[in-house]
Amino acid sequence: xxxxxxxxxxxxxxxxxxxxxxxxxxxxxxxxxxxxxxxxxxxxxxxxxxxxxxxxxxxxxxxxxxxxxxxxxxxxxxxxxxxxxxxxxxxxxxxxxxxxxxxxxxxxxxxxxxxxxxxxxxxxxxxxxxxxxxxxxxxxxxxxxxxxxxxxxxxxxxxxxxxxxxxxxxxxxxxxxxxxxxxxxxxxxxxxxxxxxxxxxxxxxxxxxxxxxxxxxxxxxxxxxxxxxxxxxxxxxxxxxxxxxxxxxxxxxxxxxxxxxxxxxxxxxxxxxxxxxxxxxxxxxxxxxxxxxxxxxxxxxxxxxxxxxxxxxxxxxxxxxxxxxxxxxxxxxxxxxxxxxxxxxxxxxxxxxxxxxxxxxxxxxxxxxxxxxxxx
Amino acid sequence: xxxxxxxxxxxxxxxxxxxxxxxxxxxxxxxxxxxxxxxxxxxxxxxxxxxxxxxxxxxxxxxxxxxxxxxxxxxxxxxxxxxxxxxxxxxxxxxxxxxxxxxxxxxxxxxxxxxxxxxxxxxxxxxxxxxxxxxxxxxxxxxxxxxxxxxxxxxxxxxxxxxxxxxxxxxxxxxxxxxxxxxxxxxxxxxxxxxxxxxxxxxxxxxxxxxxxxxxxxxxxxxxxxxxx
Numbered sequence: 001x002x003x004x005x006x007x008x009x010x011x012x013x014x015x016x017x018x019x020x021x022x023x024x025x026x027x028x029x030x031x032x033x034x035x036x037x038x039x040x041x042x043x044x045x046x047x048x049x050x051x052x053x054x055x056x057x058x059x060x061x062x063x064x065x066x067x068x069x070x071x072x073x074x075x076x077x078x079x080x081x082x083x084x085x086x087x088x089x090x091x092x093x094x095x096x097x098x099x100x101x102x103x104x105x106x107x108x109x110x111x112x113x114x115x116x117x118x119x120x121x122x123x124x125x126x127x128x129x130x131x132x133x134x135x136x137x138x139x140x141x142x143x144x145x146x147x148x149x150x151x152x153x154x155x156x157x158x159x160x161x162x163x164x165x166x167x168x169x170x171x172x173x174x175x176x177x178x179x180x181x182x183x184x185x186x187x188x189x190x191x192x193x194x195x196x197x198x199x200x201x202x203x204x205x206x207x208x209x210x211x212x213x214x215x216x217x218x219x220x221x222x223x224x225x226x227x228x229x230x231x232x233x234x235x236x237x238x239x240x241x242x243x244x245x246x247x248x249x250x251x252x253x254x255x256x257x258x259x260x261x262x263x264x265x266x267x268x269x270x271x272x273x274x275x276x277x278x279x280x281x282x283x284x285x286x287x288x289x290x291x292x293x294x295x296x297x298x299x300x301x302x303x304x305x306x307x308x309x310x311x312x313x314x315x316x317x318x319x320x321x322x323x324x325x326x327x328x329x330x331x332x333x334x335x336x337x338x339x340x341x342x343x344x345x346x347x348x349x350x351x352x353x354x355x356x357x358x359x360x361x362x363x364x365x366x367x368x369x370x371x372x373x374x375x376x
Numbered sequence: 377x378x379x380x381x382x383x384x385x386x387x388x389x390x391x392x393x394x395x396x397x398x399x400x401x402x403x404x405x406x407x408x409x410x411x412x413x414x415x416x417x418x419x420x421x422x423x424x425x426x427x428x429x430x431x432x433x434x435x436x437x438x439x440x441x442x443x444x445x446x447x448x449x450x451x452x453x454x455x456x457x458x459x460x461x462x463x464x465x466x467x468x469x470x471x472x473x474x475x476x477x478x479x480x481x482x483x484x485x486x487x488x489x490x491x492x493x494x495x496x497x498x499x500x501x502x503x504x505x506x507x508x509x510x511x512x513x514x515x516x517x518x519x520x521x522x523x524x525x526x527x528x529x530x531x532x533x534x535x536x537x538x539x540x541x542x543x544x545x546x547x548x549x550x551x552x553x554x555x556x557x558x559x560x561x562x563x564x565x566x567x568x569x570x571x572x573x574x575x576x577x578x579x580x581x582x583x584x585x586x587x588x589x590x591x592x593x594x595x596x597x598x599x600x601x602x603x604x605x
Contacts, residue, residue: 049499075502076511088500092518092602101514105505133602151504 001025002155002187006045007054017041017052017211023204028181028188030198030219033208039191042208043157046189047082048075059187060154079110081153085160087144089132095143096128102151110152113183118146121183122176138169142176149184156188162197174200195230199239199277223277224325226307226316231327237279238327244272251296251352258322262296262352280316282354283328286347287338297350301326303342306335319348378579382572384551385559386579392467392542392555393535396474397528400482405524408486427480429541434477438544441473445545469546470553474538478531485530489523490516522598526591533587537580556580 005020017038023029031039044050046057048064051072057065059080064073081102089098103115119125122142132140141161148156161177162170174197181188181201190201198205198219205222207214207230215228223230223239230236242254244267251262254276267274290298301319309316315335317328326348334340378386410416411423429437445452445463455461463469493516501511539557546553548562560576563569 047503049502075499076505076507078503079505080503082500082503084496084500086496088494088496090497090501090515101501101506102504105510147504 002029002060002189003056003058004042004046005056006042006052008041008045008050008052015211019208019211019213021206021213021216023187023189023206025187026185027203028190028201029204029206030202031189031191031206031208032195032198032202033193033214035193037208038211039193039208040159043082043159043189043191046155047080047157048073048078049082062154076105079106079152079154081148081151081156083141083144083148083156083158083161085164087132087137087140087164089135089140089143089147091132093131094128095124095130095132095135098132098143099124099128099146099150102147106150106152112152112186113149115150117183118150121179122146136169137165138172141165141169141173145176145180149180154186156184156186158188158190160191160193162194163192177201195233195235199275219275224318224327226309226318226327231280231316232310234281235277235279236327236329237277237282238325240276240278240324240326242274242276244268244270244274246270256322256324258324259299261350264353278326278350279354280327280329282350283319283326284349285317285319285328285330285338285340286349287340287344289347290349293349294351295349296352297348299326299348299350301346301348303340303344303346305342306340319346321348378575379572381550382559382576385554385556385576388467388470388551388554389536389556389583392470392474392538393532395468395471396478396535396538397482397532399471400475400479400531401524401528404479404482404527405486408483408490411483412487412490426483429477430480434538434540435544437476438473438541441469441476441541441545445469445472464545465547465549465553467546467552470542470555473541473545474535477538477541478534481534482527482531485527486520486523489520489526492523493519519602522595522602525594525598529587529591529594533584533591536583536587556583 002023007018009016015038019038019042031042033039041050045052045055045065052067054067055065056063056067063071064078065071090101093101099115099118113121119128122145124139124142124146127135127139127143132143135143145161162173165173178201190197192198202219204217205219206216207222207228209229215222215225219239220241222228223237225231240256242256242261245253245255245260247253248262252265252267254261254263254267261276263276285301299321301321303317304320304325305318307316307318309329313331313333314329315332317330317340319326319328328348407422407426411419411426442464443449445455447453447456447462447464452463455463463472497515497519498511501515506514537557538555539561542553542555543558548554548558554562556576556579560573560580563573563576
């Protein structure tokens with residue numbers, strides 16, 4: 001389990017970083033926070049490109065940095081594959097030579113996907129003979145992903161790999177990132193300030209602010225909390241792991257631990273696992289079973305908690321739907337009018353079109369999921 | 377069209393310029409690296425020293441070389457006594473004087489080329505497992521090579537025309553140290569030498585233009601190779 005603890009101060013009265021977290025052994029751990037919160041500094045220190053004043057970094061059982069023990073492995077021996085925001089492909093080498101640069105220098109006993117596998121995975125076969133100068137931004141970033149992965153790293157570090165791309169290019173690269181994540185079998189630290197990327201890729205989340213860790217945990221856990229800056233966003237809401245069950249009247253049936261959602265999104269064949277962000281502002285509640293509504297998703301729920309959103313006129317309702325938790329954002333006025341109190345049985349209303357363009361991480365399909373067994 | 381002595385001057389100029397570039401290229405790359413990347417006391421002093429030939433009169437540079445490398449000079453004496461190497465009044469001496477004069481041109485160009493190398497690329501090479509020498513040879517050097525080539529070509533072209541330092545240090549000996557500009561100067565001092573001077577000047581002009589064109593061509597080709605065009 002990668003272990004990172006860092007303390008660093010830039011200048012005498014400058015920005016101070018004091019961070020510690022652990023990441024799971026596989027999957028994506030997103031370091032998420034506003035610009036200037038220290039995310040990139042953490043990544044540089046793990047890669048060894050920045051020497052922190054105090055710190056400890058352990059990856060795959062190897063201590064890369066321990067300032068107390070006087071250990072600091074040089075970056076070229078850390079075997080941390082880095083994907084930079086600006087790709088940083090070598091302009092004088094072909095795409096193929098770029099890809100092989102790290103592979104040639106990897107230890108002989110290091111294992112990882114083969115050259116051809118990575119090329120196929122990222123769809124960069126037709127680009128192999130080209131120079132980086134002739135690639136589009138999205139292609140460049142895909143090659144950079146391949147180059148990092150082929151260096152047979154123990155850990156992949158991604159520093160806002162999509163931030164330099166426009167929305168269309170981001171959409172082009174994102175599915176490849178998801179495929180790489182599923183193929184890599186090594187932990188990935190992913191720095192971003194885009195919630196969309198967290199939704200699509202992250203399994204684990206480390207929330208950073210002003211050089212400190214605000215919270216760390218699974219994405220589902222943290223998005224269901226209302227005391228974090230995540231909840232203050234307009235698109236706040238829980239991330240719900242779902243499985244495609246099939247289609248019904250042109251809509252996709254998504255099974256989750258607690259029921260079934262109908263959505264307009266096109267997620268892929270039955271069995272596809274994905275995560276859907278159910279935005280709190282898209283959920284309304286009723287104290288009687290509603291009739292004659294266009295809303296397709298009407299779920300039985302128990303009001304677990306009423307939580308403040310801050311000073312505004314709104315509150316969060318934490319709703320238990322089967323084993324899942326949903327957050328709904330309603331006005332204080334509604335709470336008073338309907339007499340909402342914890343323990344009350346409610347109906348939660350979610351419009352099917354709400355999930356539009358919220359296709360998230362189409363994961364590998366097999367693995368029968370427990371959530372399929374839950375009553376629909 | 378040209379007399380034997382005139383051909384000799386052209387050949388000698390080419391030889392001296394070539395040798396001067398050959399001698400100064402590697403040290404110039406080293407000094408440029410030191411000046412661009414090094415952090416040591418006296419860096420500014422070294423910088424000034426390297427650039428001295430650009431601002432000091434060439435004759436003074438020649439005189440300085442004469443003092444150092446003359447047969448009784450602090451460097452010239454041991455060279456002469458121990459190895460039998462004499463630099464004054466020889467082709468090698470002319471090449472040395474030319475090298476010293478064009479040294480700052482190469483250093484400046486190499487340094488510009490080096491500063492044009494994105495440091496992020498070296499960091500990327502590091503994370504991919506490349507050690508210091510490895511990443512210098514596979515990333516830094518190829519990317520700074522346009523600067524090196526441009527410096528070499530400029531120094532060569534300038535070296536063809538070096539006058540003051542050569543005539544002071546190596547004298548004006550036909551077949552030994554009388555390069556193109558020296559031959560032109562001699563012709564202008566000789567009664568009836570106008571035609572020779574004109575022909576040599578035309579050759580000088582052609583070589584200079586050719587050098588510039590070559591430099592431009594190389595630069596374009598390099599940029600294409602490096603994927604920047």
